Amino acid sequence: MKIPAYFFLIVCSIVIPLSMVVAQPITVIHADGSLHTDLKTEIFQNGQFVAIEDFADIFNAAVHYDSVRNIFTVQIDKKKLIFAPLNPFLLVNNRCYQLPTVTKFHRKKIYLPLKYFFNIINREFQGKINFDPAHGTLSILQPIYSKQPNIKDIDIEQKINGTLITVTTSKNFNEADISLRARHRWLYLDIYGGIIDSLQFYAEYKQGIVARIVPSQISNELAQIGFRLRDEIVEKNFYLQSPRKIIVSVKTKQDVSDEINRVIEQEKLKWHIDKIVIDPGHGGRDPGAIGPRGTYEKNVVLGIAKYLRDYLVNNLGVEVLMTRDSDKFIELKERTAFANRNQAKLFISIHANSNPHKSLRGVSTYFLGPDKSDEAREVAQFENSVIKYENKSNYSDMTNEQFILSAGAQTMYTKESEYLAGIIQETIMENCGLQNRGVRQANFYVLWGASMPNVLIETAFISNKKEEKLLRTKSFQKKLAYSIFVSIKKFKEKYESMF
Numbered sequence: 001m002k003i004p005a006y007f008f009l010i011v012c013s014i015v016i017p018l019s020m021v022v023a024q025p026i027t028v029i030h031a032d033g034s035l036h037t038d039l040k041t042e043i044f045q046n047g048q049f050v051a052i053e054d055f056a057d058i059f060n061a062a063v064h065y066d067s068v069r070n071i072f073t074v075q076i077d078k079k080k081l082i083f084a085p086l087n088p089f090l091l092v093n094n095r096c097y098q099l100p101t102v103t104k105f106h107r108k109k110i111y112l113p114l115k116y117f118f119n120i121i122n123r124e125f126q127g128k129i130n131f132d133p134a135h136g137t138l139s140i141l142q143p144i145y146s147k148q149p150n151i152k153d154i155d156i157e158q159k160i161n162g163t164l165i166t167v168t169t170s171k172n173f174n175e176a177d178i179s180l181r182a183r184h185r186w187l188y189l190d191i192y193g194g195i196i197d198s199l200q201f202y203a204e205y206k207q208g209i210v211a212r213i214v215p216s217q218i219s220n221e222l223a224q225i226g227f228r229l230r231d232e233i234v235e236k237n238f239y240l241q242s243p244r245k246i247i248v249s250v251k252t253k254q255d256v257s258d259e260i261n262r263v264i265e266q267e268k269l270k271w272h273i274d275k276i277v278i279d280p281g282h283g284g285r286d287p288g289a290i291g292p293r294g295t296y297e298k299n300v301v302l303g304i305a306k307y308l309r310d311y312l313v314n315n316l317g318v319e320v321l322m323t324r325d326s327d328k329f330i331e332l333k334e335r336t337a338f339a340n341r342n343q344a345k346l347f348i349s350i351h352a353n354s355n356p357h358k359s360l361r362g363v364s365t366y367f368l369g370p371d372k373s374d375e376a377r378e379v380a381q382f383e384n385s386v387i388k389y390e391n392k393s394n395y396s397d398m399t400n401e402q403f404i405l406s407a408g409a410q411t412m413y414t415k416e417s418e419y420l421a422g423i424i425q426e427t428i429m430e431n432c433g434l435q436n437r438g439v440r441q442a443n444f445y446v447l448w449g450a451s452m453p454n455v456l457i458e459t460a461f462i463s464n465k466k467e468e469k470l471l472r473t474k475s476f477q478k479k480l481a482y483s484i485f486v487s488i489k490k491f492k493e494k495y496e497s498m499f
């Protein structure tokens, strides 16, 4: 079968996009003899084309689009060029030229047929611009740049931690166009492709780090904004908030030290103990330890917790949250999670101790750590055993080994927790006349993951007849609560004064 010739034409024009044809760029020779820009060109079906935006760029001229009239204008030297997409006419200062083909619109740029366009340019800019088609060169014979400045505004703003300079432009810039240098109390912002009206932006300031703005048009291609500074700067930076907004930040020594002081103040506030979580152990279907006379640990500790809450709220002006304030079951993990969610600054878990040896008595205060003694391990094992009341919990990762592995996270507040435990232990002992069983560390699940100083108090032995009797009384519960309150108050004062 014979394939018609036009078939190839169609196929070729589809499979080989015309943009793959590499068009030779035009070498631009500037008035000072430098060659540092090339003018890109594109090959379309009917010859070599040049984008008006790229051409205007040589002179730092911006192309404006008038969407109402659908025309593009660009001012170069004293000439105003007007053209429209897909239109063969070109106006230069109201002189009308007709191109042999309509303008192209490609990748958001307007393209003009190169040869014809440069004929017009040679004629209109005689003695100033000369295009040599034989050598593919465009010579700028005398310095020309658009009379339209593209730097529109310079704004200086004194901020709490430095000074911000905002330069607004009407042309898009990218970071490579900008350089920032500081030298001898001068800050220079160089904008390649920038056009600035030096008179408009010269300014003097009576206050602030910038004493004077001295703008200058260094060359066709380079606008420089000089800032005379009152003080040495220790930090300078710039970024483009948008292609038309250059932000420069400068900091003096003073700014930097003010900033550090502010951060320290904020840190202090962070350590301010203004919210405390009290965690009465057990609750609901978990009674905790049960005394010989049938006293439930869950009820005793809730009583102590409520008294403690009242002491704290009324005398310390802190916010107090309770993991439970009624006979409710709460999973162990949820207790510290609650404190973390509420960004509490202390976590106080209250329990009563129990042992098969009914003669054992006294108070002990615990902070989280690997078990160091058999007694500590036993106590932690009992308190941890209540997870049998939980449905789907997984505490398998809360082992002593894991504790050591995750030491960073778990031991962040160990020092503070140990210190608080020490004060509590001593105060309860003295106030309540209880035997001292010491401050200990043990692996209590309920303390895992607390991101604040945290302790667990084994107030007295509910398994000991005498102490069970004491624990049942409101006066003893109040005494315990008061002792814990006094300890927290002491700790708070000490802790906050450290910062």
Ligand SMILES: [Zn+2]
Residues within 6 Å of the ligand: 281, 282, 288, 289, 297, 350, 351, 352, 383
């Ligand atoms: Zn308990």
